[in-house]
Amino acid sequence: MMIRPMTKEDYDEIFAMWQITTKRALSKADERSQIERYLDRNPGMSQVAVVDGKIVGTVLAGHDGRRGFIHHMAVLPEYRRRRIGHRLAEKAIEMITNDGIDKTHIFCYRNNETGQNFWKNFGFKKREDVFVFSYDNQ
Numbered sequence: 169m170m171i172r173p174m175t176k177e178d179y180d181e182i183f184a185m186w187q188i189t190t191k192r193a194l195s196k197a198d199e200r201s202q203i204e205r206y207l208d209r210n211p212g213m214s215q216v217a218v219v220d221g222k223i224v225g226t227v228l229a230g231h232d233g234r235r236g237f238i239h240h241m242a243v244l245p246e247y248r249r250r251r252i253g254h255r256l257a258e259k260a261i262e263m264i265t266n267d268g269i270d271k272t273h274i275f276c277y278r279n280n281e282t283g284q285n286f287w288k289n290f291g292f293k294k295r296e297d298v299f300v301f302s303y304d305n306q
């Protein structure tokens with residue numbers, strides 16, 4: 169298994185993977201042009217895990233100049249519980265840290281127990297003092 173930076177050429181494969189792993193979290197923000205823009209804005213930060221030439225895991229990583237954010241942390245079901253998720257998250261946080269950012273946030277659905285367990289196990293602290301408010305710009 170190797171971890172390498174995600175590229176624009178990976179889009180079709182990762183988008184197909186997300187249909188299995190991440191379907192409910194997908195939105196217009198995951199269309200090709202948006203993901204390409206995200207990768208341009210956060211060069212080298214998002215990662216894929218590759219086994220025998222096949223992408224089996226993803227993490228989108230970036231920052232806004234102040235705080236780091238991780239999205240679409242995902243591993244294909246048949247490759248889970250082998251620390252691939254940890255390796256992806258470690259690399260993503262390393263890249264964000266290297267840019268001088270000292271805190272990273274993730275969003276996790278309340279009913280996603282696997283996701284919550286994963287992030288807690290990794291060392292993320294669950295915030296009880298914050299709500300997420302969202303606004304549709306158009």
Ligand SMILES: CC(C)(COP(=O)(O)OP(=O)(O)OC[C@H]1O[C@@H](n2cnc3c(N)ncnc32)[C@H](O)[C@@H]1OP(=O)(O)O)[C@@H](O)C(=O)NCCC(=O)NCCS
Nearest residue numbers: 241242243248249250251252253254276282283285286289
């Ligand atoms: C969350 C996810 C990325 C974890 O990937 P992974 O490669 O299996 O994770 P790792 O092997 O690195 O870490 C495993 C640890 O995470 C937690 N964990 C992972 N899957 C779990 C499960 N089904 N039930 C309980 N805890 C789980 C455990 O603490 C586990 O440690 P253990 O194996 O020693 O018990 C993967 O389950 C996934 O893609 N889920 C669907 C997408 C998703 O929910 N992403 C998170 C969005 S917030």
